[in-house]
Amino acid sequence: MIEIKDLHKSYKMGSNVLHVLKGINFKVEEGELVAIMGSSGSGKSTLLNILGMLDGADSGEYTLDGVPIKNLSETKAAQYRNKFLGFIFQSFNLINYKSALENVALPLYYQKVPRKERQEKAMKYLERVGLKPWADHLPSELSGGQKQRVAIARAMAAEPKVLLADEPTGALDSTTSYEVMDLIQKINDDGNTILVVTHEEDIAHMCKRIVHLKDGIIVEDKKIEQVRAEQYV
Amino acid sequence: MFDLERWQEIFDTIRKNKLRTFLTGLSVASGIFILVILLGFGQGMRNGIEHEFEQDASTSVWVWPGVTSKEYKGLNPGRRIQLVNENYTKASTIFNDDIEYGSARIFVRGVSVNYGKEALIYGVQGVASDFQFIENAKMMEGRFINYQDEASNGKVAIIGNKIKKDVFGDVDTPIGEFIDISGIPFKVIGVYKEMEDREEERIYIPITTAQRTFNGGNRVNNLSFTLPPAENFDKAVAQAVDFKNGLREYLQQTHTIAPDDTGAIEVWSAMEEAKRYYGLTNNIKLFFWFVGVCTIIAGVVGVSNIMMIVVKERTREIGIRKALGAKPWSIIAMILHEAIFVTAISGFGGLIFSMALLELVGPNIEVDYIMNPSVNFNVAFSTVIVLIVAGTLAGFVPAYRAAKVKVIESLRDE
Numbered sequence: 167m168i169e170i171k172d173l174h175k176s177y178k179m180g181s182n183v184l185h186v187l188k189g190i191n192f193k194v195e196e197g198e199l200v201a202i203m204g205s206s207g208s209g210k211s212t213l214l215n216i217l218g219m220l221d222g223a224d225s226g227e228y229t230l231d232g233v234p235i236k237n238l239s240e241t242k243a244a245q246y247r248n249k250f251l252g253f254i255f256q257s258f259n260l261i262n263y264k265s266a267l268e269n270v271a272l273p274l275y276y277q278k279v280p281r282k283e284r285q286e287k288a289m290k291y292l293e294r295v296g297l298k299p300w301a302d303h304l305p306s307e308l309s310g311g312q313k314q315r316v317a318i319a320r321a322m323a324a325e326p327k328v329l330l331a332d333e334p335t336g337a338l339d340s341t342t343s344y345e346v347m348d349l350i351q352k353i354n355d356d357g358n359t360i361l362v363v364t365h366e367e368d369i370a371h372m373c374k375r376i377v378h379l380k381d382g383i384i385v386e387d388k389k390i391e392q393v394r395a396e397q398y399v
Numbered sequence: 400m401f402d403l404e405r406w407q408e409i410f411d412t413i414r415k416n417k418l419r420t421f422l423t424g425l426s427v428a429s430g431i432f433i434l435v436i437l438l439g440f441g442q443g444m445r446n447g448i449e450h451e452f453e454q455d456a457s458t459s460v461w462v463w464p465g466v467t468s469k470e471y472k473g474l475n476p477g478r479r480i481q482l483v484n485e486n487y488t489k490a491s492t493i494f495n496d497d498i499e500y501g502s503a504r505i506f507v508r509g510v511s512v513n514y515g516k517e518a519l520i521y522g523v524q525g526v527a528s529d530f531q532f533i534e535n536a537k538m539m540e541g542r543f544i545n546y547q548d549e550a551s552n553g554k555v556a557i558i559g560n561k562i563k564k565d566v567f568g569d570v571d572t573p574i575g576e577f578i579d580i581s582g583i584p585f586k587v588i589g590v591y592k593e594m595e596d597r598e599e600e601r602i603y604i605p606i607t608t609a610q611r612t613f614n615g616g617n618r619v620n621n622l623s624f625t626l627p628p629a630e631n632f633d634k635a636v637a638q639a640v641d642f643k644n645g646l647r648e649y650l651q652q653t654h655t656i657a658p659d660d661t662g663a664i665e666v667w668s669a670m671e672e673a674k675r676y677y678g679l680t681n682n683i684k685l686f687f688w689f690v691g692v693c694t695i696i697a698g699v700v701g702v703s704n705i706m707m708i709v710v711k712e713r714t715r716e717i718g719i720r721k722a723l724g725a726k727p728w729s730i731i732a733m734i735l736h737e738a739i740f741v742t743a744i745s746g747f748g749g750l751i752f753s754m755a756l757l758e759l760v761g762p763n764i765e766v767d768y769i770m771n772p773s774v775n776f777n778v779a780f781s782t783v784i785v786l787i788v789a790g791t792l793a794g795f796v797p798a799y800r801a802a803k804v805k806v807i808e809s810l811r812d813e
């Protein structure tokens with residue numbers, strides 16, 4: 167599903183050049199649930215942003231579902247993001263003046279799905295994350311966990327090939343974190359490919375594979391026994 | 400523009416950001432409002448001044464004698480100048496080609512006027528037949544003095560409409576009634592109408608009758624002329640100035656007055672006066688345009704500022720939309736579409752409101768030199784279009800920039 171070879175990325179800071187990714191090689195198969203770990207500043211978000219086509223790599227190859235991702239125009243990148251990718255952010259990134267339902271329906275708007283169908287589909291995904299009764303609420307009226315579940319429903323609504331989550335539980339307490347991970351596991355159970363960036367050991371162990379980043383390279387990449395989050399909820 | 404889905408998206412946004420929309424709309428609407436009102440009053444002043452000058456024939460020239468203030472050819476200053484018939488006839492001959500109508504006039508003083516037993520306190524003036532055209536008096540009933548009356552010293556009188564209303568209310572028509580002027584009966588043969596009541600309070604009799612019957616001799620009090628219409632306003636003014644100067648020179652020579660002693664013979668031309676006011680109104684109009692354009696510029700700046708703030712405020716939203724798959728152009732289109740929509744609605748709202756106000760209030764405004772302020776619809780309409788286009792352009796820059804910002808940058812937590 168995802169294949170990257172010798173990926174490099176550096177940031178220019180005035181006259182300094184900060185080399186963040188120094189040759190990343192890795193592969194993700196369909197249906198995997200991968201945790202990306204590493205200390206702060208190790209380049210986790212940078213990697214995820216490149217995978218999400220929110221940022222470009224300096225060099226290296228990136229293939230997503232057999233499509234080489236290289237020198238994309240903004241328009242093309244937007245198209246691919248819309249078709250292939252769903253994002254879950256630490257800070258939720260919901261549009262504050264839109265209701266839960268409208269937020270979930272938004273990616274479908276950019277897929278040119280008709281309004282009625284959009285709302286039905288959005289409602290279906292809201293139901294899956296258990297927030298159907300909250301459909302008409304604004305983000306400001308939701309708790310952190312609920313916001314993240316709306317964000318997950320939104321990422322799912324577009325039916326992407328890959329879900330990219332950057333510290334999805336970073337702003338949540340542990341119980342709520344497990345609820346969110348439970349949801350992510352269930353989505354993964356349905357066969358969706360998911361990458362989760364996290365700091366937390368316990369969250370990482372709820373995935374099926376852990377990739378360790380350090381100083382811009384992968385230092386460890388292991389398959390693990392998945393801990394089900396359900397039992398903590 | 401006809402993408403229904405986008406319209407819905409925009410209505411959603413507008414509905415949920417009422418304050419922002421209201422403020423944008425208000426600045427646009429008030430800009431248009433101020434402009435229309437200013438332009439309206441500019442036009443109103445023009446109308447008012449034109450109206451003032453409609454009272455007398457616009458090409459009229461009037462001569463009023465005064466007192467000399469300079470010694471000249473051995474004559475002392477302080478001499479009162481008295482015009483006589485010859486001055487008028489001679490001037491008419493000399494300037495025959497330049498004159499359309501002309502009349503000398505004499506104010507009949509020291510006479511009592513009666514209608515039956517009622518004493519009238521109106522002024523009596525002796526004028527020639529052409530005076531009707533110079534004064535721009537409209538005949539309502541009967542006729543004005545004619546040449547025959549002058550030649551035969553006819554005992555006839557023309558009265559103003561106000562006199563008719565005040566004095567002849569009891570009879571069907573004053574025509575055929577007699578009024579006594581110092582005991583001599585004059586037959587009323589016409590009623591005239593003027594713009595102002597004040598000018599309807601005169602009794603006109605033939606100048607010849609006035610001089611012979613009331614010991615006027617050959618004296619006259621003033622002269623008045625009109626000039627034939629010219630091709631355009633500037634020519635008319637030039638013609639009036641030439642005639643005025645020529646006439647004054649002739650009169651100064653005849654009465655032995657220093658050429659620079661302007662107070663002794665005053666010649667006043669309506670055209671010149673009109674030009675002064677026209678120039679003034681042009682300047683006023685220009686000034687109002689200037690203020691109006693500044694208002695529009697302020698409006699445009701306001702709109703673009705609001706757009707900039709709106710875009711800044713929406714940076715994160717734009718980032719989210721782009722992460723969800725919005726193409727840069729769809730972001731620009733969304734922002735502009737909303738801006739155009741709000742500007743257009745509020746712009747036309749302001750236009751309609753201000754035009755309606757002018758339409759309602761305008762005709763009721765009764766101030767000197769302001770009449771029926773109104774505004775050319777096309778001008779106002781174009782202004783709204785200009786504002787919309789300018790607002791769009793002003794909005795385009797920040798929208799374009801926002802659409803170009805990288806998603807990770809717009810999503811970064813501050």
Ligand SMILES: Nc1ncnc2c1ncn2[C@@H]1O[C@H](COP(=O)(O)OP(=O)(O)OP(=O)(O)O)[C@@H](O)[C@H]1O
Nearest residue numbers: 177178184186204205206207208209210211212213
């Ligand atoms: N836009 C940027 N410009 C300059 N430097 C950047 C930029 N984005 C990231 N960096 C730098 O690159 C390095 C890696 O950043 P990144 O966000 O990938 O770290 P991370 O592993 O996600 O850290 P954290 O766990 O704190 O989120 C950091 O040192 C950061 O300062």
Ligand SMILES: [Mg+2]
Nearest residue numbers: 210211212332
């Ligand atoms: Mg990070």
